[in-house]
Amino acid sequence: MTGRAPLHKAAAGAVVAILAATVLAADQFTKYLAIDNLPPEQAVKILGDFLIFYLVRNPGAAFSLGEGVTWIFTIALAVVAVVIVWLAATRLRSRLWAVVLGLLLGGVLGNLTDRAFRQPGFPVGHVVDFINTPWMMPAIYNVADIFIVTMMISVALLVLIGLRLDGTREVRAAKDGRPEDGLTEDAAAPVDGRPDADR
Numbered sequence: 001m002t003g004r005a006p007l008h009k010a011a012a013g014a015v016v017a018i019l020a021a022t023v024l025a026a027d028q029f030t031k032y033l034a035i036d037n038l039p040p041e042q043a044v045k046i047l048g049d050f051l052i053f054y055l056v057r058n059p060g061a062a063f064s065l066g067e068g069v070t071w072i073f074t075i076a077l078a079v080v081a082v083v084i085v086w087l088a089a090t091r092l093r094s095r096l097w098a099v100v101l102g103l104l105l106g107g108v109l110g111n112l113t114d115r116a117f118r119q120p121g122f123p124v125g126h127v128v129d130f131i132n133t134p135w136m137m138p139a140i141y142n143v144a145d146i147f148i149v150t151m152m153i154s155v156a157l158l159v160l161i162g163l164r165l166d167g168t169r170e171v172r173a174a175k176d177g178r179p180e181d182g183l184t185e186d187a188a189a190p191v192d193g194r195p196d197a198d199r
Contacts, residue, residue, distance in 0.1 A: 006093035006167035015095070016088040016102035023106025027143040028113060034130040051133060052198070054140050057118070057126035070115070074123035077112040081105060087165060094167040096158060104151035110144030 007015070038044060038055040045052050059070050084105045092098055111127050117124035129140040162170035 005094075007095060007098060009093070012019070012094075012098045013088045013091040015098040016084070016105060019099060019102030020105040020109060023103055023144070023147050024109045024113070027107070027110030027147075030143050031128040032115070033057055034128060038130060046094040049087070049134055051131075053130050054132045055128070055130045056140055058129050058140070059124065059126045070124040070126075070193070074112065074115040074125075075109050077115065081108050081112060084108070091165045094163060096163060097165050097167075100151050100154045100158065103147050104155070107151065109149030110142070111148070 034053065035054050038053055040055050043052050043054050057129050060073070088098070088101060092101065114127040115125045116122045118128065120126070127142065127144075129142050129145070131142060131146075132140045166172060
């Protein structure tokens with residue numbers, strides 16, 4: 001079974017850029033709507049206790065931790081963004097990794113935009129949070145946070161299954177006991193000889 005060839009670097013970079021821009025736009029647009037329509041620090045029940053909008057400006061990280069060192073979070077977000085862009089430009093060939101890193105970059109840029117341009121100013125701007133799901137977690141978050149958390153989980157899963165950034169898959173043990181390398185993302189065959197399902 002012949003699978004699809006890995007992405008060209010330009011195509012991988014384009015996927016990352018398009019997805020990142022989409023998430024960034026969605027994050028900033030929803031924050032604009034929240035600021036324009038929600039009363040500050042007042043619960044607005046959308047679906048009972050399942051979904052509540054509660055507009056706050058967060059100077060810290062999750063659960064408002066680190067309020068006095070906001071600039072550190074700005075640096076951390078900037079470093080993550082630079083690393084993703086560097087990977088996309090130099091090593092990325094996998095479709096799955098391109099999607100995951102593009103969505104993650106969009107989330108990072110969403111909160112980094114707040115740190116850079118919202119009050120009280122660069123680099124300590126407060127992040128706009130407004131989504132509250134108390135049944136799931138005691139935190140208020142935003143669209144960018146959703147993509148950051150889910151894509152970080154996705155990164156961990158891709159690492160666990162052995163999918164490399166270049167589209168090859170690490171096979172940890174073959175029939176003869178020797179590791180096999182270099183299997184492509186879409187054409188890798190497991191050790192029993194059957195073709196892998198399309199990913």
